[in-house]
Amino acid sequence: MTERELEILKIIKQNPLISQYELADILGITRSGAAAHIHNLTKKGYIKGKGYVLSEPRFITVVGGVNIDTIGTSRSKLISDNSNPGKIIHLLGGAGRNIALALTKLEVSNYFISVFGDDLNGRKFLDDAKENNMDIQYCEKIKGEATSSFISINDSAGNRIVGIDDMDIYHNMTPVFIEKNLDRINHSDYCIIDTNLPKDVIEYIYDKVTTPLVVKTVSLNKSYRLINNIQKIEILIITPKELSQLVSELNETYKNINNAIDLLLNKGVKNVLVFSVSKGLFFKNQSIEYKWNIKPNLIVNTNGASATLTGTLIWGLQNNMNWEEALKYAYVAAISSMETQTPVNPNLSEELLMKKKKFLFPN
Template sequence: MTEREIEILELIRNNPTISQEELAFELGISRSGVAAHIHNLMKKGYIQGKGYIVKVPEFISVIGGINIDIVGTPNEGLISNNSNPGKINYYVGGAGRNMALALSKLKINTNLMSVYGSDVNGERFVAESRKIGFNIECCERINGYSTSSFMYLEDQENHFRVGVDDMQILENITPEFINRYLQRINQSKYCVIDDNLPIETIQYIENNVNVPIIAKSVSVNKVKRLMCLLPKIELLVLSESELKELTQKDGGEIKPKAMNLISQGVGQVIVIKGNGNVLYFSKEDSYEIKGDVVPAYNRNGSTAVLTSAMIWAKLQNRYTRKEIVQLGYCGSVTSFLTNNSVFDGLNENLVLANYNQYFKN
């Protein structure tokens, strides 16, 4: 849609009985101009028939973090308590942003709801989003705050060693913030969240969001924030250590811990092991996908892309549960091709090509 068509559609959604004369007055254009835009909206399928019956396209709402990853990689072996010559790179990331961007690349209409700061990193996020055509209309700039950032060190083999995050700004994703977008969220096919959100915001989502929820954990320190939401989560994606923290069960096999979450109402659980294997659990079945693909760079962003690729596969309405997880995995391994959280070339054809290579041959 053009910007003018978006304006007209929003006015119609707010007042379905508005006349073309009133639209022309509101927009400061001619009635014939309005009529032409209405005709185009009908041709594109956004308006159906007379009376401005607005067709709401299927879309996903993602609520979560925008982050700037600051990555230090030494030229040689990492030496503790010492300066290490190497490279420092900046990447736009964040679990919420990564899931929303991956969904967009898979041609799923997506609204990212998040916050960024009034700093150079916030400007970097906005500039990159505009450059790639990424929708950030529901992202708000918060004055006086720095954009969320995560600084970490890799060793020479690109393995994560230690990190520090500064995510104070995410406390501004408050219940009041969510309320501003609640109507849009409840028109979504799914509401996707990460556990960067404050606990009171997750509780607000529990009480006010009435569409299926998909959740991705980002940290052992934050995963317990999801406890109140478990009965409403259709799909939960987390690491083995996050599973241990959430269930408060040390040692032993993964399956009993995952089934404990399912007994509390979670529909499906995906556990990512340290070796890259992907484990799936539901009431009906369970299985494991061997992580045989060796990362060319690192696994940064891969679980976010796995989550998004699974959502994309679910929306196709033609795949089995096992195929959906396999397609999720085929999306995730694209992140191994780059230090960017989401591979620039991610698309539906690439996911399907990986699927044919890894699971059909």
């Protein structure tokens, strides 16, 4: 685009219904000159239709949490009521943030929508997002609030034993906050949310979001937030323990993973993906199902595996892969994230996924 065309697009974004005469007056050119620029922008695909509707590449919206993860991993068997030698690290995390980062690394256009504090951890989030080219223009800094934080105690194998979160800042993610971004959300290919969002916000999203909804659960004590209008969920990504808890919240009896998935499908959830490091991946909808259990050769950190899986699954689906291929790539991405200290493998890319998929799924 020329500088003049960029200037015209900026004006149209502010007033999509502006007339060619008004546009010409602002620019100091003739109406026919304005019409010529509009014609060129339409021809190039930057605007379309009446009212100068802006044409934008396909994108994903991610609405969820960003937090600082403090992870303590024991060097040997954990002993309760005792100090345990190990390693303590501090990392940027949060399910929503990790999903958005995975999408960014896979070159999927996405907008991350969240809140963060005006503290040191908030600054770390801003610096990290800039370094990773994440689009966080729709994230809001909340004055006087601390950025969400999470502490995880892991055993020597990297499995989480217990976690404590301080996520009071998410009370600022209200229906009004979502409404400000609703038009963008409803123009995305998928809206991905995590259950850090308050219950009333999830219900507002159920009611107002028209694009396919992907839900990533984050903990047992937040499953209840999903139960009203659960049929609105296009894809649910959940752990076995969270699945059991969700079935209980729905006043149903949990028997096993397969039975629980069927219960959710019967209640209207379109696709259910259950994932854990130990039990593997289960996927089912009304017509197909898959199950794989691959033991990673190396586990350094499991905290971002499920979020990386989520982002990669949507990358696959947006690229018109069938379910089997998209799920295999998603599983490969989850395993790759376990091999690094950070929640999302810094080297995550389409090339890495293809290489690892050939090794993990040779047939």
